[in-house]
Amino acid sequence: MTDYMQNLGKNARQASALLARATTEQKNNALLAIFEQLKTQKNQIMSANQQDLQNGREKGLDTALLDRLELTDSRFDTMLQGLKDVVALPDPIGEITDMTYRPSGIQLGKMRVPLGVVGMIYESRPNVTIEASSLALKSSNAIILRGGSEAFFSNQALAKCVQDGLEQAGLPKSAVQVIETTDRSAVGELITMSEFVDVIIPRGGKGLIERISNEAKIPVIKHLDGNCHTYIEQSANFDMAITVCVNAKTQRYAPCNTTETLLIDNAIANDFLPKIAHALVNQDNAMQLRVCEQSLSILQNEEKLQSHISKATEEDWDTEYLAPILAVKIVADMNEAIAHINRHGSHHTDAILTNDYAKSLQFLREVDSSSVMINASTRFADGFEYGLGAEIGISTDKIHARRPVGLHGLTSQKWVVFGHGEIRQ
Amino acid sequence: MTDYMQNLGKNARQASALLARATTEQKNNALLAIFEQLKTQKNQIMSANQQDLQNGREKGLDTALLDRLELTDSRFDTMLQGLKDVVALPDPIGEITDMTYRPSGIQLGKMRVPLGVVGMIYESRPNVTIEASSLALKSSNAIILRGGSEAFFSNQALAKCVQDGLEQAGLPKSAVQVIETTDRSAVGELITMSEFVDVIIPRGGKGLIERISNEAKIPVIKHLDGNCHTYIEQSANFDMAITVCVNAKTQRYAPCNTTETLLIDNAIANDFLPKIAHALVNQDNAMQLRVCEQSLSILQNEEKLQSHISKATEEDWDTEYLAPILAVKIVADMNEAIAHINRHGSHHTDAILTNDYAKSLQFLREVDSSSVMINASTRFADGFEYGLGAEIGISTDKIHARRPVGLHGLTSQKWVVFGHGEIRQ
Structure with a gap:
């Protein structure tokens, strides 16, 4: 398990360096290629989803969970439209703001940059696989996805489309990786491998999120409840x-x-x-x-x-x-x-x-x-109403991004200095 | 220990609610009152510092550490000047930016707000006690300070000035609290009482910072090294x-x-x-x-x-x-x-x-x-050269604030909505 996860981490880290260089056009082309792959592979996705649903019914999952798990035609279309929406969003990466001249002569500003590698742990809605992948990609982050075990086959089928689309657009496949095991220790590895993962985004029940926050050795963008x-x-x-x-x-x-x-x-x-x-x-x-x-x-x-x-x-x-x-x-x-x-x-x-x-x-x-x-x-109070386009997660933390968290929540800023040979006195 | 620390935490939380309401004038008056208290109580501070130095020499501390510990006249003046500098900084709290009308009719913006309660763990430079207190106060945060045990008496004497100044200006004394014990378990309590502390800022050796990052249950603004x-x-x-x-x-x-x-x-x-x-x-x-x-x-x-x-x-x-x-x-x-x-x-x-x-x-x-x-x-690359006024800490993290971290690093933003009776369709 450790070797497997470390390997995912290394691949993600390498992919994130390539994504940081990707142009807006390359990223949008990849999103559109994923869109086409989803349309082409719809049958495979739907039958994988049927398999998950059947397994779920055999395991006696409750109706609400089975409902969340199901990919209906209309949900599939919404998922496709979501990709187009993300293509239409402005690229947050590379934006430079607050440029000022300092008395020393240097010109100082802030450049928006990706976080690097995102680890996402989520419940059994398969559409999140596509939503999270597309937002990570648009913001030049690699992402490692760990969906609910109930959606195992659906997520595999969706991830295949994403990786096929990435490959077609000339971007690294390992920019989006799905953890291909239901072994629970994978989550424990994911939230502690700080060398390879920069931020953890959990979505799900309060218990899960509290456990992840307590055990993570990596910053967590978390949302507990809404009272x-x-x-x-x-x-x-x-x-x-x-x-x-x-x-x-x-x-x-x-x-x-x-x-x-x-x-x-x-x-x-x-x-x-x-x-x-x-x-x-x-x-x-x-x-x-x-x-x-x-x-x-x-x-x-x-x-x-x-x-x-x-x-x-x-x-x-x-x-x-x-x-x-x-x-x-x-x-x-x-x-x-x-x-x-x-x-x-x-x-x-x-x-x-x-x-x-x-x-x-x-x-x-x-x-x-x-x-x-x-x-x-x-x-x-939500991402669409606030004009953020889409939400990757929701945060009630005060540090970093506060709810709702859109594309900008997957970015950071670095200081950039344009000099002319200035030295410190 | 637990009771003592929980009590500090509760007091800090209460003080932070009052600080959030404080006007810029109240906060500046408190900073100026602290300035006067430091001048008035200089003799007591200097003799407390002498006691720390003597204890340090008896313990065989190395010269570099003793040097950092010493409050010379010139360092004292720099500390006083630092307070005036913080008074001169614009108040970051309450600033509203990015106001836009949304299609629904609501007007949406972001308001800068304090983080709440800061826990600060630092090395044996007594001047950090004043620097950190003044930046926390200006940004409407309560702060709990844990200085190096070598500076125990100096920090107590400095903290007394801060609390006297706060009281004089009508702000809660517990806005700035120094942990009055050298018991090492106090740090363990501080970095895990997430109910009362919103962020931990460690300054010191790499080993200390790594330990704190690993054990904290609260976000840490950390800086490891500069290569x-x-x-x-x-x-x-x-x-x-x-x-x-x-x-x-x-x-x-x-x-x-x-x-x-x-x-x-x-x-x-x-x-x-x-x-x-x-x-x-x-x-x-x-x-x-x-x-x-x-x-x-x-x-x-x-x-x-x-x-x-x-x-x-x-x-x-x-x-x-x-x-x-x-x-x-x-x-x-x-x-x-x-x-x-x-x-x-x-x-x-x-x-x-x-x-x-x-x-x-x-x-x-x-x-x-x-x-x-x-x-x-x-x-x-530092706070003064970048025009941030002063640095509370230094961060190489990607989440939240990136180095150098000035007053803004001690703030967050919340969304504010000005409506006219709009409802969600």
Whole structure:
């Protein structure tokens, strides 16, 4: 196992040096060649996927997992379109910014460069194999992929297309390598071979990510969870607040940028809470509300709501439901709201609804989250909405890239100096 | 120990929330109050330093270490001036950049924010206590300091001034805390309490830094070594190349941005090598040259040089001398030079001397180092020369900040969204 992994690492390191030199045209040609290979080899990919699905059913995998594993025609088309989207993105590599003359006479700037070799560990969605490969390639990084064992055959078939496309475009095949074993010790090797791997990107369950963060000897771009808040400050326009809050919670439940706790100023609670509660319950998929004691008493005479309300426990403030459940809490003022968010939130995405100028700026500054929003739905916090093109991973870390992480998250900057023979005095 | 460290951590976390709200004026007032406290308490600081020096002599510390430990009057003044310099730096916190409207109508930007709590582990220079405190404060971070045990009393006396100054300016004393024990397990606690510490900055020997990187459960901004190169490409102006190369090696030996290996194109070696060799040897502090076999044969008839030349071994290409010794190697062409640098260098700072336009751009792109220079001395790679004001630490990592790391290295960015009630479709 060690020899096998070390070999992958060496190959990736060599490929990354060649990728660093590749022109934008070469990289785009490789992406287009992969696009063609996927179309040509679609039958092989689909039957590999069928084999994974059959193995999964025999092993008794649950429906949700089998669903994620399945490559439908429409998912296949989305995957193809994703490649075209990455071709259309500007090449981040080589960009020089912040050029200034220093008093010594040197001209100083920053050049965007690849990270080198990315190790990616992910769940059983085969499309991630193509997404991650294309983003790594566009940003001139080599990548070593370790997909879920359930998607073993699908990932092999997809990786073959990628390598065929790379070869056709004259780029090294080992720029994208899939770990061809389901031996779990491969992950342990991958996350500790710091000589060959520059960054680890895990996607998957919280347990997996925590284990990887603890054991890695390489920087990890990690995302743990999304416990997002929408706070209704007393000056908020009620109609806007209801529309935005309903969208933030109900537009979709599963994404990590969905609001999980609604905070309401005490001054408007009597008036606003019944309105928003009815709006949330009158959805196709009616909400369950876990409310604080004061909310419970305000809502006690609203008969229609009773079957949808229960008293929140302390645990609710810390819970990412990913389900039609919303926690609701009345706060004395914005300071309490900010303190609640910074304590119970996951530093992911939090929004305020307000028309108060000073408070909007204070909220923006003091909430310690990757995305902080005024008068907008927390659901906007993603790579496509932010114009990053695509997301390679999602990060709640403060170091390096903060969520969402697009192509730039796979790059670093180096200082460049244009001199004319200057020496240090 | 655990209780003691957890307590420091909790205090730091609380202080960091207050610092995040502090205005630029409050932070500058605190820095000026620390300045005054240092002047007022100079006698106490100096006698604490004398005590450290005496203990050091009794323990038999070597002269170099005792020298680093000593707070002379001039070093004290430099430390005071450093505080004024940090006051003069622009406040990085709250800066919003890259504001754009997205098609959805939201206005998206990035706001610069503090990292939170910094844990700093450093060698026995007491002035680092003030430098690190002032940079942390200016960037709204709380900091926990663990200085070398040899500087124990000096650091306590300095930390008292810092805390007195903070208190006077109405900021929390626990924004800057010095670990008041020499128990080595304190470091182990500091680098693993991820709940309270956001980043670790170690300064010191390679062994210490490697150990910290391996054991930390928190991101580490680390710097290992500086094995820098100056490469003389065949089109270089000889006079410029000699001036720059002599400066890069001899202006000072100890800094990590000093050139340790000189690479020379084969096409000009016969002509250029004797010239540069004489220039390097005709210094006040004559160089020892460790040269490749071909260089040895070119220089064999230069009598004056013989006592300064010896044959290099493979190990020389990997060595950071920090001494009047320079490795010299003739390379076939720029590709060999780049390959040598990327293989043997430490990804710190490397320079090319050239007048070839295409090659200068290729070198800039393909050398994988924190700083890459054309026609300038590698000695320019530092925070003051780059206009960063001061350095908190030095990083050869690719993730987050790359060397030199100034105030911005102690910050992160969060996404900010200004909306008008937008919802996700």
